[in-house]
Amino acid sequence: MREERRLPHKRDGLQFLKTKTAYVIFVVLTYAFGYFSAYYYLQPPSPATTALRTSDDTTKTHDCSIDNFRITTRCGDLLPPELIRRTVIDRIFNGTSPYTDFPPPHAGKFLRRKRIKGWGSYGLVFENLIRRVKPRTIVEIGTFLGASAIHMANLTRRLGLEETQILCVDDFRGWPGFRDRFKDVALVNGDVLLMYQFMQNVVSSGFSGSILPVPFSTGSGLEKLCEWGVTADLVEIDAGHDFNSAWADINRAVRILRPGGVLFGHDYFTAADNRGVRRAVNLFAEINRLKVKTDGQHWVIDSINLI
Structure with a gap:
């Protein structure tokens, strides 16, 4: 039933x-x-997983979710410091110093004897680091008209570091609209004469034997320095101020930094930090378990020894 x-x-x-x-x-x-x-x-992963992922308290950088943005260029065998200037001149300027027969006829009449402008270019951080590190090679990423490079050259000379070389990586194009603020920087057939004015400033200051331009984008310039085996004791980063630019420059720059060298840069405590400088610096330090120090408006990460 x-x-x-x-x-x-x-x-x-x-x-x-x-x-x-x-x-x-x-x-x-x-x-x-x-x-x-x-x-x-x-x-998206939580903020915790974008920073560090660890197993048994051991940092595994290659497991980090930011890993796709890392730089993988293989660097060449390390050049002795005394060969760096000659190598750069040979590789970039076909064996002849760019200061030979400077300025070229088509540009000379447009240049001012000295036109220097910088931002944060005279902070105490430069002397503090140069006194401590006593660098043989300095690489500056983002140089504009050369104010901080010339200041560092003055410091090295005053401190008796006569052999120090400063390489300035910059495409020397400025930024769109920069001539609204710098109308005295000439434009010839679409070529803004920033590099020539930079070189004129270097020559007028008496540092053509110490400062060399590397006239390419920071990405391609740093990649080639890495491939050529160029290393630096100090690397200053002061180019693009958005997160992506600052992050890329930091990760490329660290590859040309000698073990124990110092990486530093501007705009940690300026309006530009909101565009990404501070975030990029902090993320890089957190992932690699490094400490960020500050000196005025500058950030400093030293004793770097990354594999």
Whole structure:
């Protein structure tokens, strides 16, 4: 009798499954399951997982979610400091110093004897680091008209570091619209004469034997210095101030830093930090378990020895 009583219920259930209502419920449940599954898998990682992922208290940098943005260029065998200037001149300027027969006729009449402008170019951080590190080679990333490079050359000369070389990596194009603020920097057939004015400033200051331009974008310039085996005791970063630019420059610059060298840069405590400088510096330090120090408006990360 119990079996006979159950049969009608089974038949009712089968009939319900054939109705439009059951079909609509099935479609809705399927869509909801798919939506929430996709939402779960597409969620960005939490801030904790974007910084460091560790196992047994050992940092595994290669597991970090930012790993896709790391620089993988293989650096060449290290050049002795005394060969760096000659190598750069050979590789970039076809063996002839760019200061030979300077200025070229088409540019000379447009240059001022000395036109120097910088931002944070005379802070105490420069003397503090040069006194401590006594660098043979300095690389400056972002130089504009050379104010900080010339200041560092003055410091090295005053401190008796006569052999110190300063390489200035910059495309010398400025930024779109910069001539609204610097109308005295000439433009000839679309060529803004920033590099020539930079070189004129260097010559007028008496440092053509100490300062060399590397007239390329920071990315391509640093990549080639790395491939040529150029290393530096000090690397200053003061080029692009958005996060992506600062992050890329830091990760490329650290590859040309000798073990134990010092990486530093401007705009840690200026309006530009909101565009990404401080965030890039802090993230780099956190991932690599390094400490950020500050000196005025500058950030400093020293004793770097990354593999």
